[in-house]
Amino acid sequence: MQQIAPMEASVRTERSRSEIVAFMLMAVALIVAPAVIYPLFLMKALCFALFACAFNLLIGYVGLLSFGHALFFGWASYISAHAAKVWGFPPELAVLTATAGAAALGFVAGAIAIRRQGIYFAMVTLALAQMMYFFAVQAPFTGGEDGIQSVPRGKLFGFLNLADQMTMYTFVAIVFLLCFLLIYRIIHSPFGEVLKAIRENEPRAISLGYKTDRYKLAAFVLSAALTGVAGGTKALVFQLASLTDVNWPMSGEVVLMTLLGGLGTVFGPVVGAFIIIAMQNYLAAFGQWVLVIQGVIFVTCVMLFRRGIVGEIASLLRIKL
Amino acid sequence: MFEIFGIPSQALFGQLLIGLINGSFYALLSLGLAVIFGMLNIINFSHGAQYMLGAFAAYFLLQVAGLNYWVALVVAPIAVGFTGVVIERLFLQWLYKLDHLYGLLLTFGLALIIEGVFRNYFGSSGLPYRVPDALQGGQNLGFMFLPNYRAWVIVFSVVVCFATWFLIERTRLGANLRAATENPTLVRAFGINVPRMITLTYGFGVGLAALAGVMAAPIYNVSPQMGSDLIIIVFAVVVIGGMGSIMGAILTGFGLGVIEGLTKVFFPEASNTVIFVIMAIVLLIRPSGLFGRGT
Numbered sequence: 001m002q003q004i005a006p007m008e009a010s011v012r013t014e015r016s017r018s019e020i021v022a023f024m025l026m027a028v029a030l031i032v033a034p035a036v037i038y039p040l041f042l043m044k045a046l047c048f049a050l051f052a053c054a055f056n057l058l059i060g061y062v063g064l065l066s067f068g069h070a071l072f073f074g075w076a077s078y079i080s081a082h083a084a085k086v087w088g089f090p091p092e093l094a095v096l097t098a099t100a101g102a103a104a105l106g107f108v109a110g111a112i113a114i115r116r117q118g119i120y121f122a123m124v125t126l127a128l129a130q131m132m133y134f135f136a137v138q139a140p141f142t143g144g145e146d147g148i149q150s151v152p153r154g155k156l157f158g159f160l161n162l163a164d165q166m167t168m169y170t171f172v173a174i175v176f177l178l179c180f181l182l183i184y185r186i187i188h189s190p191f192g193e194v195l196k197a198i199r200e201n202e203p204r205a206i207s208l209g210y211k212t213d214r215y216k217l218a219a220f221v222l223s224a225a226l227t228g229v230a231g232g233t234k235a236l237v238f239q240l241a242s243l244t245d246v247n248w249p250m251s252g253e254v255v256l257m258t259l260l261g262g263l264g265t266v267f268g269p270v271v272g273a274f275i276i277i278a279m280q281n282y283l284a285a286f287g288q289w290v291l292v293i294q295g296v297i298f299v300t301c302v303m304l305f306r307r308g309i310v311g312e313i314a315s316l317l318r319i320k321l
Numbered sequence: 322m323f324e325i326f327g328i329p330s331q332a333l334f335g336q337l338l339i340g341l342i343n344g345s346f347y348a349l350l351s352l353g354l355a356v357i358f359g360m361l362n363i364i365n366f367s368h369g370a371q372y373m374l375g376a377f378a379a380y381f382l383l384q385v386a387g388l389n390y391w392v393a394l395v396v397a398p399i400a401v402g403f404t405g406v407v408i409e410r411l412f413l414q415w416l417y418k419l420d421h422l423y424g425l426l427l428t429f430g431l432a433l434i435i436e437g438v439f440r441n442y443f444g445s446s447g448l449p450y451r452v453p454d455a456l457q458g459g460q461n462l463g464f465m466f467l468p469n470y471r472a473w474v475i476v477f478s479v480v481v482c483f484a485t486w487f488l489i490e491r492t493r494l495g496a497n498l499r500a501a502t503e504n505p506t507l508v509r510a511f512g513i514n515v516p517r518m519i520t521l522t523y524g525f526g527v528g529l530a531a532l533a534g535v536m537a538a539p540i541y542n543v544s545p546q547m548g549s550d551l552i553i554i555v556f557a558v559v560v561i562g563g564m565g566s567i568m569g570a571i572l573t574g575f576g577l578g579v580i581e582g583l584t585k586v587f588f589p590e591a592s593n594t595v596i597f598v599i600m601a602i603v604l605l606i607r608p609s610g611l612f613g614r615g616t
Contacts, residue, residue, distance in 0.1 A: 065425070112604050115604050116604065119364045122422070123364065123557070123560050124560055127554075128597065130597060131594045131597030134593040138593075211533060241439065248549075252433070255426065259426060279591065288441040290436050291437030292438055293436035295431065296430070298431075298433065308421075
């Protein structure tokens with residue numbers, strides 16, 4: 001054991017060097033970007049990037065495909081919008097309330113969904129999300145088709161006025177980077193190693209004495225909570241919470257972002273989210289063809305490069321990203 | 322006219338009828354999903370889109386070629402089933418050795434493509450399709466009015482469901498199919514062309530979806546998103562029933578349709594969600610589904 005331990009340590013530093021460099025590049029890019037790109041677009045992309053990272057925590061590291069993550073994203077944006085508008089919460093508290101709400105929803109949905117594996121898990125999460133979508137359509141406080149409009153962005157910690165676009169951007173970028181680091185930390189913790197063990201061989205993980213259901217549920221709640229941060233922030237950015245965010249195409253979109261960027265890669269979901277959001281932005285004039293293009297990307301990814309963009313680059317350069 | 326639990330019989334039986342109609346479509350679609358899953362180990366996410374294709378095929382046959390409902394009932398499933406065969410040969414056959422999830426993702430992508438193309442040309446409003454002449458009108462049963470076409474849909478889907486069950490559970494072809502599901506290598510050693518059987522199974526499952534689409538055309542409008550709303554409910558039906566059993570899929574489909582119809586009478590607010598709630602309850606009590614074997 002003593003012989004192996006230092007070797008492992010050196011492997012780990014070697015591997016993570018590329019990740020540290022990539023993280024630095026990403027942070028620099030986020031500082032430079034608003035000078036070149038419209039901040040509102042960047043904020044949207046960052047919210048979706050966080051959403052995709054949170055989703056990737058489940059599919060990439062536990063091997064659970066949730067087809068119902070719109071449930072947490074959409075409901076978190078409703079909760080955040082309601083808290084900020086009706087209860088008059090400051091923005092940081094609104095996002096935290098949304099996170100707690102999404103975690104609670106994640107606990108209930110997760111407890112039901114982890115009772116089935118594989119393909120059934122995907123169908124159960126999709127069905128639960130659709131149920132909560134219908135609930136959102138009917139519930140009085142979601143505003144039905146109108147959604148919750150003109151949500152005040154408020155003053156962060158009481159003195160930073162988020163109505164200013166650059167202040168809002170800084171807030172979103174910091175929230176994103178913190179959550180990204182948290183996800184990175186989770187993946188590389190002993191807890192994360194157990195999750196990967198479950199992904200690779202669940203019966204073996206059980207035979208080693210791990211209560212895999214608890215680990216899966218914990219991962220599900222974490223993923224839902226982080227999705228909640230993304231959804232809650234998005235409601236403040238756009239000052240709107242609507243049915244779009246809670247409906248099933250949103251669940252499909254986050255799957256697409258993660259698949260395109262690379263399942264189980266740290267940076268893949270971020271890259272995927274930026275590409276898909278940019279595509280929706282610039283191809284909006286083509287109407288329904290966006291849907292077709294998304295379908296084509298799905299098919300191409302599954303048939304030709306299942307590792308996704310970042311996964312392919314990483315294997316080409318033989319580094320870890 | 323009489324009342325049951327304070328509900329006029331017209332309303333009660335009317336919703337029961339709608340429930341049975343919906344149940345027919347749930348049964349036909351979950352049956353197709355179960356057949357495909359049994360053989361290919363793939364959840365066919367494009368099932369809803371292929372159901373929609375069936376309805377559009379009937380619409381085109383009538384509008385462009387002037388061929389009536391009865392021709393469409395035969396031609397549309399075969400044509401759409403053939404596109405299924407092409408999809409299986411082009412895409413799905415390369416995915417069998419991979420994680421099941423890739424089949425789900427691929428068929429989801431295909432569903433987006435099909436739905437996107439149709440939405441682009443036909444928007445999201447529905448196109449009307451006339452009830453065939455022979456089935457116009459209806460019967461007054463005294464306690465309710467029964468339109469002929471709706472009676473036909475229920476009877477015909479029951480017949481199709483049981484014919485499929487008979488084909489798979491009681492014929493030699495079905496026996497080969499079930500054997501190939503258990504152990505494809507051994508069945509191939511007996512000289513049976515298993516890959517071709519898999520291809521045709523997918524085509525058959527897709528054809529069933531298209532058949533349901535043709536039957537649905539005169540009841541609901543023909544519209545590009547008619548399938549995507551339905552498929553999620555059918556997924557819940559499949560989770561409740563478990564996909565291990567053909568008969569289970571049929572019974573669950575009809576049963577849940579009726580329960581949904583009754584919910585519309587007694588507690589209309591929950592009619593959209595009742596199937597999902599039942600799914601959650603079933604998962605908590607009997608995780609493998611009502612008719613399922615293992616996971």
